[in-house]
Amino acid sequence: MNWDAWIPLLVVASSLLPGLVIFTLAEERIRLRTGLNLFGALTKLALVGWMFWGVYNGHHFETRLPLLPNLELVLRAGPLALLFVSLSTVLWLVTTIYAIGYLEGSPHRSRFFGFFSLCVTATVGVALSGNMITFLIFYEFLTLATYPLLVHRGTEEARRAGHTYLVYTMIGGALLLLGTAWLYSLTGTLEFTPRGFLSGLGEEHRHALIIIFVLMIAGLGVKAALVPLHGWLPLAMVAPAPVSALLHAVAVVKAGAFGIVRVVYDVFGVDFATGLGVMEPLAWLAGFTIIYGSLRALFQDDLKRRLAFSTISQVSYIVLGVAIAGPIATIGGVVHLVHQGLMKITLFFCAGNLAETLGIHKVSEMNGVGRRMPWTMAAFTIGAFGMIGAPPVAGFISKWYLGMGALEAGQSWVLLVLAGSSLLNAAYFLPILHAAWFRKSPESWPHEHDFGRKETAWALLLPPLITAALALAAGLLATLPFSPLEWAKLISVREFYRP
């Protein structure tokens, strides 16, 4: 019995099965539910760790199941897949702890945690997909699993946000399906291959391939919130904080960005795509999205909304790194997949803490909050500095490699985008930090909960501290083996570019 062939499937099942059991639990079975959640998360973590070690040593983890005539369900743990899987697994564990604390005493928790587990299952499936059809299946599954989380509050506002989300993602999914099926009718295979599988196609398919590329990027761009397909994301912040955190850092938005990486490198191949002339428009689009998102963020008073526009901007760094089409920029883009996740989840956790503990939802209410909740705001500060790109937080590494990569590829306009975006990031984060640390706090907070001597509940405070520490570590220890940066270099060498 070859266990290596089953581990990717087990990784997916380790959140799917607990999720399905959780659906059947009564509302008051808190301990069992928590136990199942943590058991799933820890099992997944152990399995991913095992795969990590194996892949580093050249093992091959691959599950293949027949799905359709000539098409298989393939789950494969390549280096790129592992990067995303580890991110999701670690952040799932943290977010689960956070969600347990956050939702204490609120209704429909079994439903929430059930869909929460399904959501992670889908994300991990997206990460491990070894061909386009498997990717498509989990990508659509992710849409469906996220919807109930998004509308969890059940308000009219949530229902409308969910509606918008579905309109965007369903149409995006249809475009992606069309592109995938079309591609399949041309090539007869959908297997992700390092450096793409299209190079055998002749010149006569050039126009078709350009349209397919546009279809697929549009389908993925909806989730990655590329302008002008981003309309659903700012509305989606009505979801509970742990959902927003997961949505912005790991699950939906990242699945879109990750899909773009896959399509460019493992379907089209970066050289082939450059030959088609589609990379430059993609880079321009990403650059525009970066600036546009930052500009919009500047004018939001609602904290979560500001963070949402910030996500639109930050996720496009990944796309930009891919679209510059050089090895160094690729490292920057791919590593930002992890870095942005760590930093953004920290910020959303903190925003959730402010809302839960003090009832603060708006930036203008944050005066002096640093003294009331020093730990939370310390984590927030690290996240914000990371977003701005200040060393030594992880964001700096991403921007450095993006900039170097752009120079190497001779696309110096990217530097302007990076500089402009950093300035804008500073412009919308620094006033928050200033207000929180240096302004006088008001007489009373909008809606204060009492947590005794602690600033807030442990389950709410620990997760942002952990993720902030990770973000800091990813920057400080970037040159150690197994850091995200080193792993991204390994990916770039092994999968994308011939050494």
Added chain:
Amino acid sequence: MLQAVIADSHWAIILILLPLAAAVLCFLYARAANIIGVMTLSALVLSVAALGWQIRETGVYHHAIGGWEAPLGIGLYADGLSLLMLTITAVAGLGISIYATSYFKQQDAARFWPLWLLLLASLNALYLSADIFNLYITLELVGLAAVALAALTGGRDALAGAMRYLLATLLGSLAYLLGVALLYHGFGSVDIAILATQAEPVPVLWVAFGLMGAGLALKMALVPLHFWLPATHASAAAPVSALLSALVIKGAFYILLRLWLEIFAPHSGGAETLLGLLGSAAVIWGSLQALRQTRLKLLIAYSTVAQLGYLFIAFPLSTMAGAAVWSAAGYLALSHALAKAAMFLAAGNLMRFGGHDRIADLDRVVQRLPLTAGAFALAGVSIIGLPPSGGFVGKWLLLEAALTQGRWELVVVIILGSLLAAAYVFKVLGRAFTQAPVCQKARAVPARMEWAALLLACGAILLGFLAPFILPLMDIGDPFSASGVQP
């Protein structure tokens, strides 16, 4: 020993006689009807499995009743396509039957079971018939039993709907019978295999096909002949709606497909283009109508009109890639049967609980029946064609064929139909999470009814993973090869 028994028994005959005998028993012993019914259905599922094993091992099943061969006697015939339809009937039928045991009160149950078992026997006979006259007889029996079932609850709406249905089904059968007469007159036989060899492109063949096609299209409610379906399917009792939408309509499709494959395809003269056009119209029009409805059961009924359109889209595609496209259509029919049955049963639960099916007021109901909401959601996933589900497999195969052949208009229809389906499914599901004040008067829904709907829906999802096992079974005896790849 066991293998020998399975291989040598005449499962096809059992499939017809068993429900017939059970129908009589249910009529005689009305008190035990529920038990007899469910046991019969369980036995049928096993028999179909046995038949499947038999024809997989020994090839196509052919039996001449009483030893009289084709031109004189009655023949039974079972290949992969028959097996598919029998499976749909038995599996979806079992789910609906379990539901029905809790749904009907004693008095209604006494009338429901004999009719349903009679319908079942007729459907099974239809899928096993080898000649077009027997197909007519069984088609007529199916139609009449279905009409009686539709009128079962006896309300004003139900009676009006059943009356419309009666007219439509009689008219359809009549047109079909005229076609049979013409074929018999023209080629001297009603046996499908003989007709297949004798048929020539002469006017009588075209007229016969026109009549039979129109009659069957009327029974399948192909746009623009769908006028009767929404009212009938929406006004019947929930298990009956499920039977009508999931199973009865497939009977007419089976006949059309069989005739097409064996007799008409080589001499079609462009009829497939017309069928494809009407199918596309059905997908778009039916989905748009479904989206406009304010009542849940009407929405589901219009969704049936739309989803059946997909089966007709297979006709124009089949001229280039026969087997693959018909497998897709068969798979769609299979998943639609499970999903649509689950949807109607879920709707029945919601109606039982809240006493109405107004979509705008459903939120109070949906939240308190999580299993039912789950059933509707999973069935919806398959109807939309989202992965992983049977609907996705079918639509993917269809899409693949359309793309390979460069039929862009069909590609657009397939995708657009899915998007519209998503719109009308989520129009209902959007209510599942809103916070509405809980309504006071509510009737409890038995767990069995909730689980029956949920399990059928899970079946539709599970089909998304079973394609590698089911598709080869469908190909036993090459039922799709008649219109195979033509140069």
